[in-house]
Amino acid sequence: MPIKARTKFVLLLIATMTFCVSCSKDENDDDEVNSADVAASADEYVRSGTLLTTAESQLDGDITFKFISVSVNDALILRETSGKLEVANPFAFDYETNTMITGEIEASNGTESEVLSLQIDVNDIDDIGYFLKTPESKAAYEAASLGEWIQIQEDEYKTLRSTITEVSLVGSNDNQYDESIQYAQNNDSYVYDNATVVNEGNGIPQNNFVFAFKYYSERNNVAQSKVKVSAAELTEGHEDIGSNLPIHNTGEHFFVLKGNDISSENGYLSMYTEKGLVTGIRGNGIHFFISGDAKDIGRNFNASGEICIYQGLSTPIKQWD
Incomplete structure (x- = not known):
């Protein structure tokens, strides 16, 4: 090979090798996110x-x-x-x-x-899915579509309450809820059929997401119950959140909502029930109600000293898919 041609070949080879090493280093730098020892x-x-x-x-x-x-x-x-x-x-x-x-x-x-x-x-993982431990609840949650309520067990509701970060109780506090159930189980209580209700106390904190719900029913084969959330007002603007609750019978029931991405701005938790929602007269609260599945409840009808027996869990941090 002539000297000039050989010199050009060597220079080209060096340039090519330099270029390839540089490319390799840049690619490694892009991939190296965690550079700790x-x-x-x-x-x-x-x-x-x-x-x-x-x-x-x-x-x-x-x-x-x-x-x-x-x-x-x-x-x-x-x-x-x-x-x-x-x-x-x-x-x-x-x-x-x-x-x-x-x-x-x-x-x-x-x-x-x-x-x-x-x-x-x-x-990051779906915290709700992780903490559902019974096979039935976990399978139902995994199969559910986004925005679907599924029924869970009492201990799973309690676990979510204690492990999800920054949980707030909405709709009623523990004393109101527990005392009202005890009264309803031992005395005659008023039962709502085909009504939308809202408890005055325990509003939803600023920009919180409701993700779980429990309530007490006095009817069997309840197929048309809905959880609702208002944007800000106590008795106005209550919109459905998620699907209808799964069909259930008399007694206390626990639910979780999959994939909620709708937050409430200092709003209130309410519900519509086809039948069976119970009030407790020892709740030391007040609730408003209206016949039918309504967005606006209004303040014309209220029950002082009574709450409806329901409670929700909310958090400002989405900890689910």
Whole structure:
């Protein structure tokens, strides 16, 4: 090959190699989201004892590992001699509270030490679906369409109330609800058929999403009950939220709403019932009512000292798909 031609070929080859290395580096930089020395990701509420990753050190000899700092107390276990990093507390992995867990780890061989940065990314999941533990409830929730109410168990309602972040009770407080049920079960109470009602107390906080509901019915084969929410006013502008409640019979019933994305601006929780909604005279509250499935209830008819036996759960943070 002539010298000039060979020189051109070598220069072209060097330029091509330089270009390819540069491309590879840029691509790696784009993909490298978590650059911590000890890095991993985990779903919310990952099981205790789950191995997340293993810390590694460049030091020679037998290495021991210990935490210098961790952003979330009791979230992680670090095995001193192996460097294995495991889940300690599943509830520390709550995306709505901690999108990541960070910290520093010291690695030491007895004479030398190095500091390793730590970052565990928490993956967001559907909290409601996770906390429904009975097979029937979980299957119904997974099969449901967005905006559909499904019936759940009492203990599942209580679990959602205690584990979903920043829950507010709406429609009635516990004393009103519990005392009213006790009275209704032992005395004659008024029962609404074909009516829309709203309790005055326990409004929905600013920009909250209603996601669960319970109430007490005195009728069987109830097929046309609806949960409603007003935008701001107590007795005006009540719109259906979600589908009709599933068909149910007499007694206390618990429901959860899939995928609610409609928030209320300091509004109120209400309901329409085809039949069977009970009032309690020991509620120390007041409710307004009107015949039929109505958007505007008005203030012409009210019952002082009584509430209707229903309650909802709301939160300002969407913790579901």
